[in-house]
Amino acid sequence: MAASINDVAQAVGVSASTVSRALRGKAGVSDDVRSRIVEAAADLGYVASRSASSLAGGRTFTVGVIAPYVGRWFFGTVLDAAEDVLSAAGYDLLLYNLGPREARKRFFAELPVRKRVDALLSLLIPDEAEGLALRSLGVPLATTVGAPRPGFTVVGIDDRAGAQAAVRHLVNLGHRRIGMIAGASGPLHWTAPVERRRAYLDVLAEAGIACDPALEVDGDYTVQGGQRAMTQLLAVPNPPTAVFAQSDEMAMGALRALRLHRLKVPEDISVVGFDDHELSEVVGLTTIAQPVAEQGAEAARLLLNQLDEPGAVRPGHVTMPIRLVLRDTTAPPRNGR
Amino acid sequence: MAASINDVAQAVGVSASTVSRALRGKAGVSDDVRSRIVEAAADLGYVASRSASSLAGGRTFTVGVIAPYVGRWFFGTVLDAAEDVLSAAGYDLLLYNLGPREARKRFFAELPVRKRVDALLSLLIPDEAEGLALRSLGVPLATTVGAPRPGFTVVGIDDRAGAQAAVRHLVNLGHRRIGMIAGASGPLHWTAPVERRRAYLDVLAEAGIACDPALEVDGDYTVQGGQRAMTQLLAVPNPPTAVFAQSDEMAMGALRALRLHRLKVPEDISVVGFDDHELSEVVGLTTIAQPVAEQGAEAARLLLNQLDEPGAVRPGHVTMPIRLVLRDTTAPPRNGR
DNA sequence: CTGTTAGCGCTTTCAG
């Protein structure tokens, strides 16, 4: 059986309370006693039972993370970075994959994190009821997606500015027929598609380009969807000379569709993506880069802050920088204009 | 304050034990009482405190997962699938990212999962000492990587057979100068690179092709590394007409290098990868597909089995099928032979 | 079928 706090206490000849204080670095233990306790604990291979500490102390030293996917690059990268920060601070990370519809339903119905986590990081956008449920947990909340919302610390990017930069880049190259592969039908309450679309419309307007609804197609945030969307765009009577894809994954699907249609990129058509996916460099995709890992790390850090100074820090809003990364998929349109 | 078991007990007018039994579906509670308890619990929004249950019952209903990366496709996909299976069974998943050297050291020094998990899934290959530490936890252990090892249930693929299929494919197309981008310097104790290399050598031998050490280059399991390796292979006096990359990520790096060198794939040179990464289809990469998500799900399932029938099931070894997926990066060598 | 009685292994007052 694993050693308990009493075993250590006995070995050193002190009380359990002293061992507890000593091992957690609390004041009020003489250096001599403390070092003897630390040594004995190491000898016995003693580690405090998290269940017991949580029960007695009220803190779990665990942060919950809920995500709509784990395998996808964006989420995996955020998760990875958040874990680094949390574990360095002595916190464990409880992961919930709420992608499957029933998993999500079950999670919000039972709220299994209740009494299990000290804070929660959401990688998905909760709807009204879900948001309420999360706030009812009474723990600090953070998210790396979506618009600022009450009760949440949000770390994000300026989607509008990013999308504007992407579309402006195409306009500056001389394109007038600019299509968009959107991500509208993605997860509910996602604000990115809305913001990015508005930016697209704004830039067209400011450039004096009439927008054509036929040039806006849904790509579902997936490679497959992007491919389908591009195929659809090519079937339009007067197809675009350039396309803004709201995510790199959709952009890659578009590139695939173009290859299958024997169209050359960027000679025949330009493509710009959004995200700077790890493989975008490989395919030479021009895109808007956002600091994904940094967003995860920062969100985790802000959560830890709130844990350290309870009440002191209000949930805030951090905007991380984006930038246009020029690679090989954009160029001026074929016939000058 | 959140409702406790006593609040529910009081509301229904029964004892806490009865509530406990009723809510966990234990036998020995009349249907009438049980339904009233369930109702009251729902009303009060009661959820049992995991800390308290663990402490009292000895089980944590938590499975730990240790991984060398989370953001990379392979690991994220395994994790995703494992989480689905575990959460459906009522288990939570505690994630540890042991990529950073110090994180790994700290983990094995403190073994924070001790008394915290009922089972553990390793996505990395522990060395001798680490393996011992894990076994000392006294919980079921599973892994999706590496060779069979005592104490672990391993779910994997036949690396040798997969690599053989890849190289044989190139040989059958008529290639005689076949290079390999290996993953030798990856994580320690990784068996895949070794097995895949042996397969490469075996197939060359069986085809009567002398192997040339200059044609074996390390690609570090990364896109960057693959690109570097391919560049190096092109600099060899008599460069290969085909390349076997031990992972799709390295293969993609190779494709990028070839594009930069203005070489056509597969006309000038053939490339075959290994894994069937989610984006391999996008770039049209011919590769060896392995069921990644299924490995994660299966490992989780086997862990649950062992949890259900303690002692009954011995740790075993499951091999999942692989298959050659033909796409657009392989063809016969240019000049017939 | 249900209630009572003990803890699980810690942390936390409160004394000394």
Next chain:
DNA sequence: CTGAAAGCGCTAACAG
């Protein structure tokens, strides 16, 4: 600076 006592909220025998 240290110890004793009292739970944290639940589960697990053991009685009835």
